[in-house]
Structures are given as structure tokens and as C-alpha cells.
Amino acid sequence: MKLRIALLQMHVEMGNPKVNFAHARDMMEKAMEKKPDILVLPETWNTGFFPKENLSLLADEEGKETCSLLSSIAASHGVNIVGGTTAVKVGQDIYNRSYVFDRKGDLVTSFDKIHGFSLSGEPGYFRMGNHLSHFELDGLSCSMAICYDIRFPELIRREALLDVDLFFVPAAWPKIRNHHWVTLNRARAIENQFYMACVNQAGKSGDTEYAGESLLLDPWGEDICHLEDDEDIAFGRVDTDVIHEVRSRINVFRDRRPDWDKVE
Numbered sequence: 001m002k003l004r005i006a007l008l009q010m011h012v013e014m015g016n017p018k019v020n021f022a023h024a025r026d027m028m029e030k031a032m033e034k035k036p037d038i039l040v041l042p043e044t045w046n047t048g049f050f051p052k053e054n055l056s057l058l059a060d061e062e063g064k065e066t067c068s069l070l071s072s073i074a075a076s077h078g079v080n081i082v083g084g085t086t087a088v089k090v091g092q093d094i095y096n097r098s099y100v101f102d103r104k105g106d107l108v109t110s111f112d113k114i115h116g117f118s119l120s121g122e123p124g125y126f127r128m129g130n131h132l133s134h135f136e137l138d139g140l141s142c143s144m145a146i147c148y149d150i151r152f153p154e155l156i157r158r159e160a161l162l163d164v165d166l167f168f169v170p171a172a173w174p175k176i177r178n179h180h181w182v183t184l185n186r187a188r189a190i191e192n193q194f195y196m197a198c199v200n201q202a203g204k205s206g207d208t209e210y211a212g213e214s215l216l217l218d219p220w221g222e223d224i225c226h227l228e229d230d231e232d233i234a235f236g237r238v239d240t241d242v243i244h245e246v247r248s249r250i251n252v253f254r255d256r257r258p259d260w261d262k263v264e
């Protein structure tokens with residue numbers, strides 16, 4: 001199976017959801033000129049990561065505005081959308097949440113970021129998730145982690161054991177640690193032998209300069225496409241035959257020792 005992925009490396013205006021919703025719509029419409037099968041957005045593209053003074057006022061109530069926009073673009077263009085994340089308010093709680101829509105505009109799944117980035121105080125503002133994500137798009141087995149989550153290989157491996165073909169990573173990763181962003185994503189792709197669609201914010205948002213460097217990695221950890229630091233859209237192809245080829249040459253899923261903790 002072969003699918004074309006569009007990585008929407010977006011600049012996000014801190015604390016300005018109105019501007020960001022309009023901008024996300026424009027970028028999705030622009031990406032659709034090349035008719036990809038899946039659109040992928042970055043982390044917290046509605047509010048920025050994240051406006052501490054008024055997050056509760058700015059977060060999307062029940063995710064309604066996010067879902068309405070993503071669902072309408074998905075249905076009108078017949079495209080799958082991995083909607084990055086938005087700050088979503090449910091009752092008194094705020095989640096860093098991803099919504100995924102299929103080509104009909106139906107909600108496939110939602111997923112909440114698991115590890116709060118304590119350096120930015122995220123756990124004090126967001127309620128973190130407790131569930132793995134696993135879903136299908138056009139018959140492709142998919143999963144996801146959000147930004148800081150990629151520093152936790154034990155989480156990604158648990159997801160990978162669900163026989164994942166394509167792993168998504170929406171992020172708001174600063175330029176100051178861009179080598180961590182690229183290296184960690186590449187390592188996760190190599191060790192789990194799946195494709196990774198990693199989409200970061202670009203440019204300055206609030207006080208932070210984001211790395212950009214969104215990338216589509218193949219199961220050898222090689223770049224299929226790799227953006228620079230400016231806002232941009234990249235396109236690349238995922239081919240499940242490549243996954244089978246890689247796993248038949250070095251079959252870590254067959255050779256692994258889940259009983260390792262009993263080895264002396």
C-alpha cells in the first residue's frame with residue numbers, strides 16, 4: 001500500500017486562536033492542491049505552546065471548533081487528517097489533544113499527550129492522558145505520540161508492538177534542542193522499523209523559536225523529506241512493502257527478548 005503524506009509545518013501565533021484557525025485552514029487548503037492522502041498538523045496549533053495567563057479562556061471548548069474545521073476539510077476534500085494537537089477544555093480540565101478524521105469527515109480517534117513537559121510547566125496547566133493511541137487510516141496501522149512523549153522509548157515500543165506501519169509525532173519543539181528532535185525521532189524510526197511523520201511548529205511563537213525540521217522518516221531512519229526552519233509544507237510517500245523488506249532483513253520484532261528482565 002502506498003500513501004502520500006503532507007507535513008504542515010505551521011507558524012503559530014501565541015495566544016491567538018482566531019488567527020491560527022484561519023491559518024490552519026489556509027495551509028490545509030494549500031496542501032490539498034497536491035492531493036495527498038493524509039494531512040498532518042503540529043502541536044497546539046490553536047493557542048501556541050502555551051499562553052500561561054489565559055490558557056483556560058483560549059482553549060477550545062470541548063474541541064468543538066477544532067473538530068468542526070478538521071471534519072469539514074476532511075469531508076470536502078476526501079482526505080484523512082491527523083490534526084496535530086489543540087488545547088481543549090473539558091469541564092475545568094485542559095488537554096493537549098489530537099483528533100484524527102477520515103476521508104468522510106468522521107472522527108477516527110482522539111489522543112491526549114501522555115508526558116507533560118515539566119521544563120515548561122505543562123503538567124501544572126494540562127491534564128495528561130493515560131491511554132495508548134492505535135488507529136487505522138486507509139487500512140494502514142497507525143499510532144501517535146506528542147512531542148516530549150518521544151523521549152520515552154518504552155511508550156513508543158508499547159505502541160510499536162501493535163504492529164504499527166506509520167507513527168505520527170506532532171510537536172512544538174524549540175530550535176535550541178533541534179538535534180534532540182531529529183536524533184530521537186530517527187532513533188525511534190530505526191528501532192521500531194516504521195515510518196514516522198514528525199511535524200513541528202516553525203518560527204517564533206511567544207518567546208520561543210521553534211526548530212521546524214519536520215520530517216518523514218522511512219523504517220531505516222532515512223529522510224524521505226526534511227524541511228528547514230521556515231513555515232512550509234512537505235510531501236512524501238509511505239510504502240508498506242519497504243516495512244516488510246526492512247523487517248525481513250533485520251527482524252527485531254522476531255528476535256527481541258521480552259523475557260530480558262529474567263536474563264542474568
Ligand SMILES: NC(=O)CCC(=O)C(=O)O
Binds near residue numbers: 049146173
Ligand atoms: N512541547 C514539548 O513537549 C516540548 C518538548 C521539548 O522541548 C523537549 O523534549 O526538549
